[in-house]
Amino acid sequence: MSTTEPTPHVHLSANHHMAIPWHSFVRDENRPVTKASLTERATIVGRVGIIMLSCGTGAWRVREAMNTIARALRLTCAADVGLITIEYTCFDNGRHYSQALSLPTSGVNTDKLTDMERFVNQFSATCLLLTPKEVHDRLDQIQKKPGNFSAATAGLASALACAAFTFLLGGGPIEMVCAFVGAGAGNYSRRLMGARRITVTASTAVSVAISCLAYLLLFKVLELTLGISQAHEAGYIGAMLFVIPGFPFITSGLDMAKLDMRSGLERGTFAIMVITVATITGWLVALLVHFEPQNFIPLNLSFGVQLGLRLLASFCGVYGFSIMFNSPRKLAAFAGLLGAVANTLRLTLVDFAMPAAAAAFLGALVAGLLASAVNRDTGFPRISLTVPAIVIMVPGLYMYRAMFNLGGNHFDVGAAWLVKALLIVVALPLGLAAARILTDSAWRHVD
Template identity: 85%
Template sequence: MDHSEEPKARPRVTLSPNHHMTINWHSFDRQSDGPVTGASLTERATIVGRVGIIMLSCGTGAWRVREAMNTIARDLGLTCSADVGLITIEFTCFDHGRHYTQALALPTSGVNTDKLTVLERYVARFATDCVGLSVGEIHAQLDKIQHKPGNFSALTAGLASALACAAFTFLLGGGPIEMICAFLGAGVGNYSRRLMGARHITVTASTAVSVALACLSYLLMFKVLELGFHVSQAHEAGYIGAMLFVIPGFPFITSGLDMAKLDMRSGLERGTFAIMVIVVATVTGWLVALLVHFEPQNFIPLHLSFWVLLTCRLAASFCGVYGFSIMFNSPRKLAASAGVLGAVANTLRLTLVDFAMPAAAAAFIGALVAGLLASAVNRNTGYPRISLTVPAIVIMVPGLYMYRAMFNLGLNDFGVGGGWMIKAVLIVVALPLGLAAARIVTDSEWRHVD
């Protein structure tokens, strides 16, 4: 029997076992050596979607993801309409009456400012460097960006969080004892969180476990100092500093910026994610405090002169922002740039509070200054604004207020707990509003709706 006319069997493909199934992007490549501009609608649209989902994985907001997708689409002769969420993108590309739709999803939300910087530069140069390449060559380039390894080990990330949280503790009013305990607690906590992240542990579990370890490490260090040096029980006040490494700065800030641009789906999803992380962290910290009988109160006054305090705040703000930037995988130069920016903006905010300005108003001005400075640095270096502003703003997030609100609410002291909660909400709202105002002033594209 002659089988010469029977269709050839398709090659066997190993399908992804993951819950969020891995996409074989090279299956869209039909092995054509011609330029991508001559490829099929499906092949070109897939490149648009892949750029968008890689950028979304870096933690940036919906407007920037859509802008990158639009840039690639225009270079490929397509019209793109995209709906962007926290971890999902649904988009359609149109070409001469035809259209192609994809729905893409990530398994979790993360932050990677280094990869974001590389991808933004790739998108900016796509028209000159890539439109003459084949589909397969472009996917090979995107493979390198997508699988770009992190800049720092789990140990380095742990030390960065230790530095950031020790500095954060000083800025909240803590002294050397609180800073030493917070340094150990945050270092152990973030190191463990990185290890759990490498094993794909869900965000709620990794947040709860890492915060619990951070709190217990703070307790252990405090007891060692108490037994060895007879430090006062009042130094329990720095307990909150050990868990501040979990503050979800990128979702918090991009949530406000997305809603300012009426990307309500993305904004609400990001805001909900940030609230979930904070609730898990504060409840865990409160439960550990109950179990070990910790009752953090106000910090012991340091009684520093104005100029000494100003100098120390500048140094601590730089260290805090630098540490958070390293946690977000920023290259050291980018982290240092963010550190300088944050030192100026956060010290200004704290000084305004000292001069009796309401905390929310001072937070707005601090965020505005951070945004304006970030725009200037962006023009000179090309660093993404979000990679500069978020670390600077994270150190302004009122983690102490949030914890005290949860602590008192958990003890049924609703008056005190509600007061701390309202103060925290006002500051959290003011921070993205300040950044949005800076973007409106400095970015002509962002301030228009078209």
């Protein structure tokens, strides 16, 4: 007796996270999606969710998008969302269909997130007469949409953001120029590694090392040619701040505020991992080249000049981070304006002796309230506006100083910096959560 293997219908993926052949679920190309089988409809719900998750948004927004599609297709959906995974079940008249989906890595793409939110919001009006194949074709267009910016442009964006970040930390022109070069080189290399699918720990460590060494090289050139002071080496911390995982940090807090504990804890763990790898790498490079995290040389600016420069630097920093997140220039500009107002308010409150964590809470609250207003007028996702606007408030300097002192066995000093950083990190998502509670009736309720 002989046996024969069944002929495969689709090409099997060679990836470790095997790519799903979504079109293979289509059974009848002439039937509208509302008349399709449970499997075909449930698959569309899951695909919408996993694309939303790949854009970096939090569990509540992913589930809300899946629910919107499910209701339009006359399904009930229950989903459990993590950092890179979704397990969900769709129910229809006593029958059910379940899937487990996963991503190879976590990323951020605010442009694709905007397209997906628009697709979800318009689904009932534009897609119910389409066939499942046509719906998947539209999702193909969004999923395969190329990035808006090249690696070189992303490098320039990070250079602008980190130079502005350095000024806001207290650095002057020399520190800003060196941070500009260091961050540009670091993020450019990270983008190249990302295109080659290098794992996040390796790409983070290598890109931070490159940024610190580029800062060192330019600093030594300026020291030999212009005789600049050793005190200007303090700005090297600003050169590595492009790796701050703003989206996981903020969405972690928002998810936990909505009791999406799995997603919140996974996102928080991912953010801590990236920060730990970055700070350890920066610390090791500093040990090798004998850099220390000194205080910046005071700039002695008047209140009016300082206020104006803070507004400008905050706008440039947030604009640069938005471009790094693949935001269209218009969205990046709106985020920059929000960040200029919110971050300048935060820094001014600190100048008037308000505790840094309280000032961070109020800055994030203002950013969230302004983002809600912009969202109503433009349709840009709130998260795409608020995260770039407040990522510049994340205390990367405090985190690095904590690691530097803990690594040098100065536990009392290191612990003090670590506690200061933790208070601010907790305050930022709480401020955004408060803004969402005040402005979003759907988000403030549990049902």
